Amino acid sequence: MTPSEADIDLWFDFASTYSYPAVMRIEAAAADHGLSLRLQPVVIGPIFADLGWDTSPFNLQPAKGRYMWRDLARICASEDLAFERPVPFPQNSARAARIALFARDGGWDLAFTRALFHAEFAEGADISNPRVLDGAIQLAEQDPASVFTAIDAPEEKPKLRAQVETARDLGIFGVPTFMVGGEMFWGYDRMQTALDWAVVRKNGDTR
């Protein structure tokens, strides 16, 4: 399935703060709007590296980082989402992304993704810790040992790199990003706009 085959694609990074409310709220929101959803896990680090950034802009710009943590806490309070600031930040999300890509084939990507985001941002867990990944895999009702073996298979290795290339080709510069056909909506605060756009598009309105 290519990105264009879902009504709405959510591009996210497991290390991304605003991806947390997006991942936790998109499933019900898409269903409410009668829209099909596809998760697009990616690591945004290589795209930031294109700009010469070696870490999150929230670390590179301390004032922006302070604001982001406060803003995220407000959003979580408003959405009734538990929130605990993960340490360190950002976390190494590559292995999590590779599991989520593998999970798409089996249809358990959303369950795994939600469980891992909850561990990271509601419990402050480190998502590069194998035991934390193990727990999220189990919450998705899968066998961790089989999954770890599978994602280390040669055919799995190139998938995340290809995902980064696709994101770069789409012009994605940050996450979460919602794609509706070729239309891009960046940031959790654009989720409703993206949903509304997808409904209009699906109903055949051309604008």
Add this chain to the structure above:
Amino acid sequence: MTPSEADIDLWFDFASTYSYPAVMRIEAAAADHGLSLRLQPVVIGPIFADLGWDTSPFNLQPAKGRYMWRDLARICASEDLAFERPVPFPQNSARAARIALFARDGGWDLAFTRALFHAEFAEGADISNPRVLDGAIQLAEQDPASVFTAIDAPEEKPKLRAQVETARDLGIFGVPTFMVGGEMFWGYDRMQTALDWAVVRKNGDTR
């Protein structure tokens, strides 16, 4: 009047794209919520320069810039605001900001600010052009020659620099930014949240 004396402060730069819908919509929105409003013109360039940036991040990051222009066009369409992309971008906004600061004392800052943003983003005019500034001053029912003389007076010169220092002290890292007491809301997409926060704060709810 210090920033804390208004229910909501709108910090903006005349060169800032998302400041355009904020400036055009905040007056009616604040009135609808029974809130007093104070405009806080600033130039964000010196704060960007602290990060080593010599122009807008929308120019430094081409993918982000392409997205922003599309996003702004969508917002303007949604808000029934005319939109024409100004060239060059960003424009030199220092003189416009100094006029707006002077205008606060006379109470014509909002009229001038709205007129100049309209010239820039609805008509594509260059706001560093004295004739464009002249037109916005006239739309605010003031005499341009007197205004130009006044803003070049010695007591006016330090005001914009002080405004930048205040913004830096507040932790402002981009515009538009809405300040409600000590609470910061960055971006046009946070305007409604800022208004709601200001209403709760004004009504004495402490959170």
